[in-house]
Amino acid sequence: MFFLxxxxxxxxxxxxxxxxxxxxxxxxxxxxxxxxxxxxxxxIGTTEPAGGFKIYSSDNLLQWTAGGYAFIGNFKTQAGDxxxxxxxxxxxxxxxxxxxxxxSTNSLRIYQAVSDTPEGPYLSTRDEPFFDFxxxxxxxxxxxxxxxxxxxxxxxxxxxIVDGKHTSQIYVVELKDDLSGTIGEAxxxxxxxxxxELKSGDYVWNEGPAVFKQGNIYFLMYSAGYYGDSTYxxxxxxxxxxxxxxxxxxxxxxxxxxxxxxxxxxxxxTVLMDGEDLYIAYHIHANINGGADRNxxxxxxxxxxxxxxxxPPVK
Numbered sequence: 001m002f003f004l005x006x007x008x009x010x011x012x013x014x015x016x017x018x019x020x021x022x023x024x025x026x027x028x029x030x031x032x033x034x035x036x037x038x039x040x041x042x043x044i045g046t047t048e049p050a051g052g053f054k055i056y057s058s059d060n061l062l063q064w065t066a067g068g069y070a071f072i073g074n075f076k077t078q079a080g081d082x083x084x085x086x087x088x089x090x091x092x093x094x095x096x097x098x099x100x101x102x103x104s105t106n107s108l109r110i111y112q113a114v115s116d117t118p119e120g121p122y123l124s125t126r127d128e129p130f131f132d133f134x135x136x137x138x139x140x141x142x143x144x145x146x147x148x149x150x151x152x153x154x155x156x157x158x159x160x161i162v163d164g165k166h167t168s169q170i171y172v173v174e175l176k177d178d179l180s181g182t183i184g185e186a187x188x189x190x191x192x193x194x195x196x197e198l199k200s201g202d203y204v205w206n207e208g209p210a211v212f213k214q215g216n217i218y219f220l221m222y223s224a225g226y227y228g229d230s231t232y233x234x235x236x237x238x239x240x241x242x243x244x245x246x247x248x249x250x251x252x253x254x255x256x257x258x259x260x261x262x263x264x265x266x267x268x269x270t271v272l273m274d275g276e277d278l279y280i281a282y283h284i285h286a287n288i289n290g291g292a293d294r295n296x297x298x299x300x301x302x303x304x305x306x307x308x309x310x311x312p313p314v315k
Contacts, residue, residue, distance in 0.1 A: 027293065053070050075103070087118065096122040112126070151172065153170070154205075154206065170222055194224075208269065238306075265294070
């Protein structure tokens with residue numbers, strides 16, 4: 001009795017069983033969910049086989065209707081690997097940022113396309129990458145913060161070797177106010193350095209950034225581990241500035257595999273801010289043994305004592 005009382009007295013955050021096997025959309029790696037001006041919800045993600053991005057719509061976050069391809073890749077300039085699309089609603093337009101392999105260099109870059117409607121079609125704004133800092137970059141995420149706009153992205157491990165390991169790191173760069181390009185140099189924010197982030201061996205990751213602001217705190221959510229196995233997990237870091245420095249939460253990861261419950265490889269999340277409500281959408285493995293087949297699930301997300309708490313599944 002005393003032990004239970006003492007435990008309850010020192011715990012100020014509600015603890016939920018966040019394990020979620022309630023699949024909302026099948027074959028949806030790297031999901032991004034947003035609410036458009038038409039009050040509908042939309043989901044877009046990496047589509048296999050990867051030649052573009054399919055889009056889905058919903059009135060309630062539970063039942064999703066498949067649309068067509070919102071975007072079709074240009075294989076004259078891009079050699080494939082169309083990954084991790086995200087949509088930014090800005091100045092009456094919908095801007096799509098996505099990763100693809102540049103045909104001329106065979107290196108991964110971030111590209112931009114635009115549409116008048118949330119479901120597309122999205123048309124490329126240029127044949128060249130949105131920016132090129134001379135290294136492979138993926139997983140764009142845009143934060144509009146007052147009169148400033150920032151893009152967070154992952155410097156991909158394919159070309160980035162740090163201390164002998166292929167290493168993906170998260171960077172930030174300021175964007176022009178018309179979303180036509182970047183301002184200045186990109187700044188390094190996080191690198192894999194915590195024990196849970198180093199379980200994947202000679203390839204290590206901080207990737208899939210999802211940044212949002214609540215009050216005076218900037219929350220940077222990200223994934224670490226190998227996407228194809230159960231090491232893939234979700235953590236977060238916080239800062240008082242969109243440019244950092246960001247401090248990683250000491251009890252990361254906040255979402256991780258539970259193979260006994262059929263829950264493997266949660267990662268590459270997005271955060272949906274819908275009025276006062278927060279949701280986290282992410283993918284899990286379609287097969288408990290891992291692999292590239294992944295499905296979208298969604299949980300409630302809460303902030304308690306300035307900490308992120310992943311709540312029960314949306315169902």
